[in-house]
Amino acid sequence: MIRGMDHVGITVPDLESASRFLVEAFGAIALYDNMTRKKPPFAGPEAEATLGLEAGGAVIAMRMLKLGFGPGIELFEIRAPDQHPPARASDFGLQHFALYVDDIEAATRRFTEAGGTLLTRPRAQLGIEEGEGNTFCYGRTPWGMTVEFLSTPNTRTIDAQSPTPRYQPPRT
Known part of the structure; x- marks a missing residue:
C-alpha cells in the first residue's frame, strides 16, 4: 500500500x-x-x-x-x-512540481528575488478549483524547470465532487 x-x-x-x-x-x-x-x-x-x-x-x-x-x-x-532542456507543459513526462503556499504574493516575490522568473502574476484558479482565495501561477527556475505556486483555502467545490479530500499540508 x-x-x-x-x-x-x-x-x-x-x-x-x-x-x-x-x-x-x-x-x-x-x-x-x-x-x-x-x-x-x-x-x-x-x-x-x-x-x-x-x-x-x-x-x-x-x-x-x-x-x-x-x-x-x-x-x-x-x-x-x-x-x-527541461520538459515543457506540452512534453511527455514530469513537467512541473507544485508548492502549496499560504501567501502567494510573498512566495512568488521570494522566488523572483532568488533568480526565478514568473510566467504570469498570481491569478484565480480555474474550473472546479475556483473558489474565494484560490490562486495559482507558474514560474521557471534559473535552469528552466517549471514550478507552480498554488493556494487553495476554499476546497468546498472540490471536496463535494471528490471521493476523498484533496491534500493540503498542515499549518505550522
Missing part, C-alpha cells in the same frame, strides 16, 4: 547553485549528500542500467533537500553526452 510521495528527483546543471536557489526561493533545507565530488562519479553500465542513464552518462553528485511538509527534492548533477 502506498503511504505517500517521498521525493521528487530533479536533474540540474550545477548542484551547488540549484541548492542555493531552492534554499533562497523556497526555504529548502539540505539534509544530506548521497554522492559527492570527493568520490568517483557513478557511471558505466551499472549506473546506466540502474538509473536509466544515457550511455556515457555519469552522476556527479546527489543531494536530498526537505521542503516544508511535502515530499523531499533529490537533486542530481548528471553529465551525459546528449542532455536536453
